[in-house]
Amino acid sequence: MIERPQSLTAVVLQELERQILSGNLGPGEPVNEKAFAERNSVSRGPIREACRKLEQAGLVTIIPNRGVFVRKLQAKDAIEICDIRAVLSGYAGRILAETVTRGQMADLTEMVERMEKEARLRNVEAFYAINSEFHQAIFDFADNQRLREMYAAINKELYLFRWRAMLVSPDLEKSNREHQEILKALAERDAACTAMMMERHAISVKNRIVASGLGG
Template sequence: MFLPGAGIVRRKPLERHQTLREKILETIRESILKGTLKPGEKVAEPELAERFGISRTPIREAFRQLESEGYLTVIPRKGAVVTELSERDVTEFYAIKSILEGYAARRAAGKLSDRDIERLEQINDKLAQLAEEGDVKTFFKVHGEFHDMFIEAAGNEKLADLIRQVGMKFNRLRIASLSLPGRMQISVEEHKKLIEAFRNHDGEAADHLVSKTAELGGRLLLESMKEQQSGRAHSPMAEAYDL
């Protein structure tokens, strides 16, 4: 576990506060993704305060951030517990993702320049490399850059904000989906088809591809959740973290 070292102690108070907050966020996220912290389990403030050698203020700030990302639920006078995700959460999130991102792709198809498309290809090449390495965490980050690029190109700020807000709330689901066996490779191949649709300025094809890929991600995740509930499979997220 992380212990504050001399290098951190020498930082300015605000810098140290922010650094520790990020460490807390990363520690709790990974504990939930690995399954060390299970749905419904309480996350104790006193233990975290002692482990990191800090007051509870940055811990509570981290809890609020994690609640906004769908990892924790903060209950008044009780504290923070790991949020339980249902099959309904998966179904509803991927339905929204399919509609919103599909529309963004349709709008972006007529606006992306040759240079933009070249950049999308470069990002997807990086994703292919990360998929080969099995690096889910970095893949998730770069995958977001790919989608952000065509979402921003759609030219609708309110749409982009809405997609960002919904995506942030369900980061756990998105990482879980990408952690499924072969899922990253499927994403790379679907991106290749999407890039071709963008190159041809084919908005209808772009919309269809993005919608279909989102629906596939949700369906595969639902199947995985059902297998876990029946005790036939381990958590794909835990496997992605070498557990």
């Protein structure tokens, strides 16, 4: 396989997204085309193209003749996104319950066990990483490309808000107990139950956001 140089638009897109998701560029901050272009040694063309893609993805807002700004979400936006995320999670669980294989169950079980360990050690960072992996795996196993893409896009939007800490409960044990219940429902191939569990599990994220009273 020959290594093909990707387009500058793709490079810029990646870099811009990285800066936004890392918090280097905070919500509401403007993205100056000229400055960003010079810093990355490209012209404004690729920058503009990348920004148009990011706008469609919901990570930035473009105001005509004013420029592009990192999207600033109101609490209502976050709630809406969380709700949809929960519904999609429920669907992923429902599908997976009907199609899950022995190997997939083994993978998921292993992740939950690793989380169990990290929870005991109060290792929040590690727990969070495996937690993401676990949920991602459920969507991957659900065998619906589009569903996976939507989940990825939604997560990026939520990630955007530095509410990363809120995506997982502070009560690691409780969170993992829910994971175990999901595993159980999956093992029993109980689609309705898995769906409900997944949805409730995801809804708790919304509840934490609401409880925190963040107004964006």
